[in-house]
Amino acid sequence: MWLVFFKELKELLRDRKTLFFMIALPLLIFPVIFGIAGFVSKQAIDKAESKILNYGIVGAEYAPDIVEELQQPDKFNLIDIAADDDYKTIIRNETVDFVLVIPENYSNDVLQNGQATIKLYFNDAGLNLVYRRVNEIVESQSELFQQSAFSTLGLNESQQDALIKPIELERVNTADTRENWGEKIGGMLPYLLIILCLQGAMFPATDIGAGEKERGTLETLLISPIDRNKIVLGKFLTISFAGAMTALITVVSMAIWGLVLSQGMAIQIVADFMAQIGILDFVLIFLMLVPVVAIFAAVLLSISIYAKSFKEAQSYMGPMMIFVIVPIMLSILPGVELKGGWAWVPITNVSLAMKELVKGTMDYFQLFAIFGSTVVIAGALFAFCVYWFNKEKVLFR
């Protein structure tokens, strides 16, 4: 059995394609892609922030203070426009980036003139920070007016607050930071890990089942004096190992790159969050994958040995991904929790458990249900695999 395992592994490691998918992709390519994406989006935001905006203003005479605020040559540039221009057109042909229309009733005497509505015309499709940048200026003016109105009325500070917002609904979160973040990160984790496991197991599975049939080495293997069960077990272990390794390498590489790339505050949050999750939880998360990988390996090997060729095997395996994504998706639906029946649903229970472990709210008793159901299913599938491997109809199709 180990003989078969080590030989398959050796062969696998000599294949550039496998190495690429198993190691290079998660280790280098993913971080590079994410890095580039992050860099580009940061550049875009920086650019939007520092861009000099061309603007037109109508009714400037009513609000000299705003006009004054806008006179910052490194941020805003005034373009003369007529009041009866079509704002939409001049924004579209990029004469101006935005148009500010100030109403007649604009005045610092709020109590007298009531609320003033300034209209900001701009193209809000796509990434831009026009609203934010103009709002900064308007907001500060608004506050000044508010203060002067309050002082005219002679209100003290608590009366002011009450007037601004008579009733405040305060959010008190009983979940600690770990639970809060765990819900978000923990929901993503199973997707990543389980899909990666499947992905990592798929190629070796095709190679050592259908591939062996296609190359004509299977028959020789079958008539060598070794039990069929051992051949199956050896192949099964290779596939499981490849799947688990792919997931492990990816997670480790993400953790490392995450630490390397994040800076300042971010690193503190990540580090704190990581520190809260105990080693035991990490180990458990990884252990969870073992039975899942076993299920995948058994199914993939059965498919692979049934297929006549590499191509056939790959087309059978394609839909596997959908079958796997559905139970993971179930785990993030509201009301689906790790108890009762759900703890027995394969893959769903594992994704739920991963989330719970990250959140730190794991009911460790449920581990029995999880491991129980997954082991039973994996065992049954493996038994089927052995049975399948003894069928002449399958082997000599």
Place this chain on the structure above:
Amino acid sequence: MIEIKQLAKKFAVENPKKLSEQEKKDPRLKGRFFHSVQDVSFSCQKGEVLGLLGPNGAGKTTTLRMLSTALKPDSGSVEISGENVLTHPVIARKKIGFLSGTTGLYGRLTGRENIHYFGQLHGMSEELIAQRIEELADLLDMHTFLDRRSENFSTGMKQKIAIARAVVHSPELVILDEPTTGLDIMATQTVLNFIRRLKAQGTPVIFSTHHLDEVEELCEKVTVIDQGKTMFDGDIDTFKGLADGSLHQSFMAAIQTTASE
């Protein structure tokens, strides 16, 4: 040495509609089963080379696969030096070396590793495997490419490695399923030399082929199979005596005898 008696094997037909016209006419198709091999018997003694002849689809490959334990016969018996192959397949496998024209190698392993792996599967010790590989490398002249990856080998090189792999455990019986089909002249010669060498060592060889000149040159015994039944089983001289002239006519005569029955 090896004795095969009344071997039979049927395959379930999954979808009778998919069969070709010719297959439907075949008398071996009975209901939902295709009786690929119905009654095959022959024997081969030490030092003998047996040629298995028959038209395409006669059941040669199925018969040889049953001998090599890849398939399980429905009835009949196979005995190798007194050992029942059907009840103890794993023991029997140690005594058999099997090679077919379509046998492949593990492309990402070197020639040496390919042979080594099968040595290990046969439970041989490391020293023994190393020693055996040296011997075979001398014999088949494989030193120049033994440690290169086999995916880049020429057909001849591949065939040499495949031969070495098949006999690494010094089998008592060698079974070859159309070993020369699809090979070029050089590679064919390698295979034929290899059979000669086995014959000289006294190892019995059973091989199926379509080349009657190979049979004439190498075989003591001839077995002809048609439609899953043994049509002729005897020594080469008797076979030649079936018809005046060439072996081709003898072959036709062997098939004719039963066709007229």
